Amino acid sequence: MTLLTLDHLTVRRGDCPVVDAATLTIGAGELVGLIGPNGAGKTSLMRGALGLLPHEGQSSLTALPSDRRARHAAWLPQSREIAWPIAVETLVMLGRTPHLAAGQRPSDADRAAVTRALATMDLNGFEGRAATALSGGEQARVLIARALAQDTPLILADEPIAGLDPGHQIATMAAFARLAAAGKAVMVSLHDLGLAARHCTRLILMHKGRIHADGLPAAVLTRENLAQVFGISAHMAQGPDGIIFQPLEVLT
Known part of the structure; x- marks a missing residue:
């Protein structure tokens, strides 16, 4: 099953294409590592695919109504700012919002999804703590848990393991791999090529806005x-x- 299709997706900064005619498909069962140097266009590709940046070309996600898109794809941006001292469990529960009608209270299934996400990100015992009182790495894990709790077929994650300690980096990549093995798909941008090579089923290498490999x-x-x-x-x-x-080493 195809979960994301991009057809000549182009994102511009002024007249300059920062993503240049990217065409790809991602199917169920794939853990796709999006790699490339700084400024290669990785973040812009994902944001364009989600309709968060103006773009040319086609994305199967932007063709969906916003409510269906939120149930189809979870988005984990680079930014990790948590503005309010909200309890960790409450913050992760926000991932269930696309599945709730206006005013609807979380069900047992919603609470179970949050419990699973917290356990996956090694956050048992953190439920009642204020998210703003956590370390940067702990906050990053809470936000990953929120995306996991959304329980979508597709996850797009922009540098989710940056700033995590090695154990939690490996555990997060292993969790993404398990999701893919269960029939979901994950696209994750990474700078750690070792973890990308070890855990991803496929790599997309971007260079100067284009898909290079x-x-x-x-x-x-x-x-x-x-x-x-x-x-x-x-x-x-x-x-x-x-x-x-x-x-x-760096080549000269």
Whole structure:
């Protein structure tokens, strides 16, 4: 089942295309890593796909009415600002809003979804704490939990593991992988190429607003692509537990 289709999606900043005619499909069961250097267009691609930026071309998400779109795709932006001292459980419950009618109180199913999301993000015992009193990494995990509680077929997450400690980075990627294995799809932008190679079923490499490569991690993280797009060399090997990828040095 196809959960996202982009057809020549273009996002401009002034006259300059920051996303240039991106065409792709994402299907159920995929954990797609969106990679590329700073300014490559990763965030703009996801925001354009969601209709949060003016764009040319087509996105299957923007063709949906807003209420259906909110039940189809959860969006986790880079920004992690939590403005009010709201309780963690209440904040995560906001992820259930697309499933509730106006004035409707959360059901047992809604509460169960929140409980699952909190447990997934290692937040048991945090339910009553004010989200603004948490560390930056803990707040990031709360916001990921809110997106998980939305329980949509598709998740778009922009650098969700930035600032998390290594254990929670790995646990978050593993949680995304389990969602994909269960028939959902996740597109996640990443700068950690090692985690991208290890956990993602597919990588999309962006460079100067264009999709430069798209395929299995080993086919995308080639010596040529790493040199041309990132200007680095790296070591990659297939270990018993999967791909092991380590950037080595900047090429001059």
